[in-house]
Amino acid sequence: MSIAPKLQQFLDEANADYELVEHQPTKSSLETAKSCDVPADRLAKSILLDTDDGPLLAVLPSDRKVELSELRSELGHKPRLAGEAQLQSVFTDCDFGAVPPVGYGVTTIIDDSIGKQSDVYFEAGDRQSLVHMDRAEFSRVTEGARHGQFSEPSLVD
Numbered sequence: 001m002s003i004a005p006k007l008q009q010f011l012d013e014a015n016a017d018y019e020l021v022e023h024q025p026t027k028s029s030l031e032t033a034k035s036c037d038v039p040a041d042r043l044a045k046s047i048l049l050d051t052d053d054g055p056l057l058a059v060l061p062s063d064r065k066v067e068l069s070e071l072r073s074e075l076g077h078k079p080r081l082a083g084e085a086q087l088q089s090v091f092t093d094c095d096f097g098a099v100p101p102v103g104y105g106v107t108t109i110i111d112d113s114i115g116k117q118s119d120v121y122f123e124a125g126d127r128q129s130l131v132h133m134d135r136a137e138f139s140r141v142t143e144g145a146r147h148g149q150f151s152e153p154s155l156v157d
Contacts (some may be wrong), residue, residue: 004094005093007102009038011141014140017137021130021132022055023035023036023129025127028097030063041118042119043061044120044122046059047081049079055086055107059108060114061144064154065154066151067150068080071109071148074137084096089098091104091125098128101143107140108145109146109150110146111148112149114138120133120134120135
């Protein structure tokens with residue numbers, strides 16, 4: 001089990017209460033939720049967006065998709081999905097597709113549906129580990145993030 005060094009440092013400095021959950025390598029957040037027997041709405045996925053104001057990390061449940069037009073209402077302009085090069089330049093110690101929602105100094109917006117969960121899981125920076133914490137702790141470590149409603153159910157099963 002591993003955790004990205006920047007994420008580890010952030011969680012240590014925040015004195016975060018969490019546990020690491022190991023799983024078989026997966027290719028998507030929905031696959032990860034299934035393999036870990038975690039409800040998909042409790043597994044937060046992070047999507048890096050490019051906005052007029054710089055990078056923005058959108059955090060939403062793994063069973064939902066970003067509705068860019070809703071984010072336009074929240075931000076005042078429509079963001080674009082960030083490219084692979086931008087992802088790699090921000091999340092230098094993370095595997096592609098295993099982006100954590102905290103620890104990298106990126107402006108973050110969290111979908112309101114995350115706050116309805118009793119606990120939250122998220123990628124630890126690799127394709128084999130999740131960070132698990134209760135809702136209150138997740139709220140504490142993401143206290144500087146914006147919140148909004150910008151996701152809709154995904155049609156992918």
